[in-house]
Amino acid sequence: MHTSAELPRAAPRAVLFDRDGTIVVDVPYNGEPSLVRPMPGAREVLDGLRSRGIPIGVITNQSGIARRLVTRQQVDAVNARVEHLLGPFDVWEICPHGNDDACGCRKPAPGMVLSASARLGVDPGSVAVIGDIGADMGAAAAAGARGVLVPTGITLQNEVDAAPAVADSLAEAVELLWAGTP
Template identity: 80%
Template sequence: MHTSAGRPRTAPRAVLFDRDGTIVVDVPYNGDPSLVQPMPGAREVLDGLRSRGIPVGVVTNQSGIARGYVTREQVDAVNARVEELLGPFDVWEVCPHGSDDGCPCRKPAPGMVLSASARLDLEPSEVAVIGDIGADMGAAAAAGARAVLVPTDITLGEEIRSAPAVAADLAGAVAALWAEGP
């Protein structure tokens, strides 16, 4: 795979993951840390990246805060449980806004990917995003990052067809990112 400038792409220097439906089982508007359940293979994939010195992070839309379904404190408690089960993560980015708020951070906008990249002192082109829906792919594309879709039961057919890369699971997504390199 090549960049638009024609240079070969190298392996990513960091990987950002969507939270719900990607690294943990999606529980809509979850405010209860006891309901956090890792996706199959998530811990092994994350630990594998960490063992290679690859920073990992989370970029997650949490519109339940804007909608009043959960508080920021509840989301933070759920994220702390995710970190306890799957961590440590080098960076967390949480968008608390609703779809009508027009913020620059809510996926598919690039804000969280750009912010996470900057916090990791990397260019977005050096970062990859793994997620389960089109908004994850859109945020990566808008930021200039690479992306791999890992579909779940809620992923739309069009999202799968338009994704830059698709993998059956997290391990396959990571393997696909490293297969792109020289």
């Protein structure tokens, strides 16, 4: 585990996760629930947060809907499979827009973080976002939330270098968020 900047020391009141590449193995434009595979340790990390009473949510760009590569119903079926394998989430935020739609929800825009925070009744500044690419960190920063990057094979080096904090696994990301808190 390592950080590229110091995280605030107050414990987060909620944690939002990117879906593909963070809590489940990334299958581009997945519309098939049987292809969902949890990332190593994801269930344990999520159950650990649940047992502490920390609300958790998912924020996910799903441009395949805008591109007509998957339907919203297929995305919903995949998300249902994610919940079946990883347990319930307190909130889901899904951006169905494409890169050129200029929406306020597509990461790195802050819309999904702000909406999830409002739905959970917590200030975005007390929320943490864990993801695998720079867009996840950008959304966190734009919303005033904390971000922790858990790089995968698709994460670019400049995204790692620019991340406010970097961890080698989901478990280390959560440990980092609580390091030094009362």
